[in-house]
Amino acid sequence: MIYDLRFTIWARPFLAFAFAVSCTMCFAETLLLTGATVHTVSGATITNGQVLVRDGKIAAVGKSVSGGGAREISLKSQHLYPGLVALNTDLGLVEIDAVRSTVDVREVGEYTPDVFSWLAVNPDSELLPVARANGVSHFEPVPFGAVVSGQSGLLALDGWTTEQMVAKKSIALHVFWPSVNLDAMPKEKSRNPAKWKSLEDQDKERKEKLRQLDDFFAEARAYAKAREGEKSFQIVPAWEAMLPVVHGEIPVTIHADEVRQIRVAISWAVTNGVKMILADALDAWRVADLLAKYKIPVIFNHVFTQPLRGEDGYDAHFRAAGVLTKAGVKVAFSGGGASLVKNMPYAAAQSVAFGLSADEALKGITLYPAQIAGVADRLGSIESGKDGTLFATDGDILDIRSNVKRMWIGGKEVSLENRHTRLYEKYKNRPKSP
16 A cells, blocks of 8 residues: 555656646647637627637637648537636536535625635536537626625636636625614514514614625725734635735626615725726616726626516616617626526527627627626637637527537537436337337
8 A cells, every 4th residue: 555655646746747738738739610600799790700729729710711731620500609708606506406415605704704605516516518508608606695705716618627627716705784674563563573673773784894895805905914924824715815806906796786775885895985886777777878988897697586676677687788789788687596597598589688788698608607707818719829629619609499410618629418418318218108
């Protein structure tokens, strides 16, 4: 056993080198994708276009591209898109909602900025290939359950381990804004009279939560300032995690739905000089001009949510993305729950049916989420120099009848097999009754 251990330690650098070489060889193949309608997203759509992928990157895009010995892949009569980017989701953190042991979305405590969601992602989740099979190439797993719940990263839907899947660490800190609603139920009608609180007490509790949030960020700034002037400094992990936020290196994604929450959150972000992203955003369309004024992007999660107010039309949330876009707000569609990430294109399509342009809808699932995540130099559109992360369909991706036929992540073709396709094949071939 000692010998084996020594051999393993001695061989480790060479195994790592061999692995690196093998990975490089995976991407060494040069591909020329031809014949497809190329939806560049950032520019014009090219009919019967060509895309050259070399060393995992897009080398050229156009009507006619010189392949230079590339392996040609015909995508005649198909559509070619950049990989979809799903933000604000619990994909990879939840498998079966009703089985507690498969749910890992929250940590203990109200202020946990040093929780990194990507470390908890299950690379063997059955829901990952399901999302990939409908064009999703990257996703953002979000930590939930606290006021400051932690930081999220961006992961690719390809890789054996989370380390291989991570495309970018720490793309945002997540703050779940305290509720502004008050429960006016009389004590005698309360379901739990022991926990009943008066309106005055509820208001005090809400203000206290906001004060605690202010204090938390003030302490983070104080820690950062003190750390700059000291050579020997006692490191505190939670405050260390806040340094990129204090220095403006990563934004703060504020989760808020109600219009009063959103207004207060915007005011707080402006006052504290925080780069804000609004997520969930049920009532965002009601304050579209305010969001546009401060250039706050929105990750919208409520296209199919039933309107809560009697005065709202049935289509209030179908139209919301169009209203926001018209005001000048950048809208990305949320990936949502783990099992629903695959439906992200259809949320965008529903918004198109109620006023949003098809071009903006496509950007809302590709380029805009890539920009919000800070990876638009690599993902979100089909341009020279970006990653060769693409997928081909037999129709418009915003049409529910379309099917994804092939997919490449970083220039490497990935399987579209998933639990759904396996079950389809299984029951398609079931024995027939005589």
